Amino acid sequence: QVQLVESGGGPVQAGGSLRLSCAASGRTFSNYNMGWFRQSPGKERELVAAINRSGASTYYTDSVKGRFTISRDNAKTTVYLQMNNLKPEDTAVYYCAASDFITALRITAQYNYWGQGAQVTVST
Numbered sequence: 001q002v003q004l005v006e007s008g009g010g011p012v013q014a015g016g017s018l019r020l021s022c023a024a025s026g027r028t029f030s031n032y033n034m035g036w037f038r039q040s041p042g043k044e045r046e047l048v049a050a051i052n053r054s055g056a057s058t059y060y061t062d063s064v065k066g067r068f069t070i071s072r073d074n075a076k077t078t079v080y081l082q083m084n085n086l087k088p089e090d091t092a093v094y095y096c097a098a099s100d101f102i103t104a105l106r107i108t109a110q111y112n113y114w115g116q117g118a119q120v121t122v123s124t
Helices: none
Strands: 002-007 010-013 018-026 033-039 046-051 058-060 068-073 078-083 092-099 118-123
Touching: 002 092, 018 033, 018 092, 018 118, 033 068, 033 078, 046 068, 046 078, 058 068
Parallel strands: 010 118
Antiparallel strands: 002 018, 018 078, 033 046, 033 092, 046 058, 068 078, 092 118
């Protein structure tokens, strides 16, 4: 299995930027689709962005399109989430997740390995 550790969260003012990183260890990183989820209090966990094994295909939820960018470096076994023009509604715990299933990126049930989460807090 794969182990995931997020970093890069923290407080930021609205309009600012943050980059989350997720370092993977264990089995071959390039065998996994990778996703970033977020969860805020009282809300369900939602898939924010995902990227396939090669990095050639990505998925974004509508609310972050044009502001967030997911990327991966298979040599460094790391996936990134660049978040620009952050809004208060982006405040959440962000989780990195991995999937060893072969299916569409947007299928949330496929993600079967999880990091511990990183808090992102966007203030006005």
